[in-house]
Amino acid sequence: MSKNFALIGAAGYIAPRHMRAIKETGNNLVAALDPYDGIGIMDSHFPEASFFTEFERFDRFVDKWRRKNDQKIDYISICSPNYLHDSHIRFALRNQAHAICEKPLVLNTKNIDQLEIIENEGECKIYNILQLRLHDSIIELKKQVEKELSENPNKIYDIDLTYLTSRGKWYFISWKGNIEKSGGVASNIGVHFFDMLSWIFGPIQESIVNIKQADTNAGYMRLKNANVRWFLSVNYDYIPQNIKESGKRTFRSITVDGSEFEFSDGFTDLHTKSYQDILSGGGFGLKEARNCINIVSEIRNLAPVGLHGEYHPFCKKVVS
Template sequence: MNFAITGVAGYIAPRHLKAIKETGHNLVAALDPHDSVGLLDSYFPDASFFVEFERFERHLDLLHRKSESERVHFLSICSPNFLHDSHIRLALRIGADAICEKPLVLNPWNLDALETVEKETGRKVYTVLQLRTHPSIIELKRKVDTAIKSQPDKKFDISLDYITSRGLWYDFSWKGSLEKSGGVATNIGIHFFDMLIWIFGHPIHSRLIENNRRAMQGELELRNAFVKWNLSINYDDLPESVKSAGKRTYRSIKIDGEELEFTEGFTDLHTVVYRDILDGKGYGIYDARPSIELAYKIRNGIEF
């Protein structure tokens, strides 16, 4: 099958390029306003490259009007968060399915509109929820499901800390803009919120304790868990042991006081996601909605 990609010069794009290649498919077109895309030589050197969205869109439309073997079947979306909605719509309009990085969109009502376009076009929107494919997370969900079967009202005590330090550049990029990235809760927290909801059930109550541009804390009650969460991009928030080891990222999830080990095994998860999508088992709008709704409420200080 033929793939195209947006945001090919970005941080996450290499994982998508690797997944496309490892699943045996071809990239025919790529878009990014920045032209530092030499990595294409390592994956798909013959892919057409565009720095203007309009020319990229025209190219995909022309391919759509050619033969089945020439059209784009999937558009992989790695562009900044605020562009996801527009690029998903492009995919559906040219008769392609969309594979979009999280967050699928920033605002819940955008999901309603995308569902309508899905129905109109007969195409599908997939999202990348790679933590759901991590072996440690899958095993955790199995254990929790087993426990809940015998104790339906059981509440686990969860503490989540995710500190991934970012330099001053972050504040001046699109990621530092609340309107463009959705802020810390959305940009770095959405996949953890999705994972927790997937395992422990839908949100019941949410309270925000700290809310600033670079760090957020809160408390969350899920159907089967009480969660204390802490997200930060500040280097000073790292534990001293992490700093002394020369590392800049710290992630910790404790369940009833027991640490969940999932520091490894992240590098190939996008390939697993792609294989699932190509086998017709990928996650879509319905699956992404609960975490997007929660992140929106947290971002806007809506407690419930």
């Protein structure tokens, strides 16, 4: 049976993937909210959806729907700025709708503790989009690691994570450049990679930050079965020259024991897979989100130590 959805943050970068997922799973978008009204993209997905630029009017609409016996908004998808996720999740549950929230679910672990209390008070659930867990290549890597660890439980892997996704000057003017609103670079662009690595290699044991700048975070973490050197940046200057020459502005790399792990394809339909998983009774909730939120919130509070001990080779691009 088709489900009714509402969407908060309809003009954001990631919102079209949610619209597509709602449509491709055979469901209906009833209403959308965003203070910015330039969202013609809705015409390609749900032109009949009601649209609001003011939260108060959106709130009234959702409440009226909730009170009609023959109508119900079943899910509220949340694509708003990171610091508003907690509030919008609470809004969904108050209106007796499940919440499907973009990453990071919240900025701090203590927010998860409070949301867990609220979730347990009712029947609606909170889901986090952790789409890398549904990527075919990553699932195969997890299976391979599980097999190897069954044979050698004490094996420690050496991982290098590098993610560069260059952004223009607008980034630092927007909420994404405000650490109080985005959580900083690690939360904004790295949280799903930290989730994926801790999902495969076990919970975090130790975390060190080597570099913490507005456009770049880098550090070292020890997971149960892996040592991870990581480098995250939105600065175009740090992208390898051969990547620049190809015209690309993004560089993504994960090496496992010195070998490149290839997972560049298979990203286009992961949000649809996420929705299919949720609608079929699966999905990733508060329990699954907790570890990666713990990782990025700890990174935010750690003081950088500079280039001491283990550190990612790209750190020398920043600090000579």
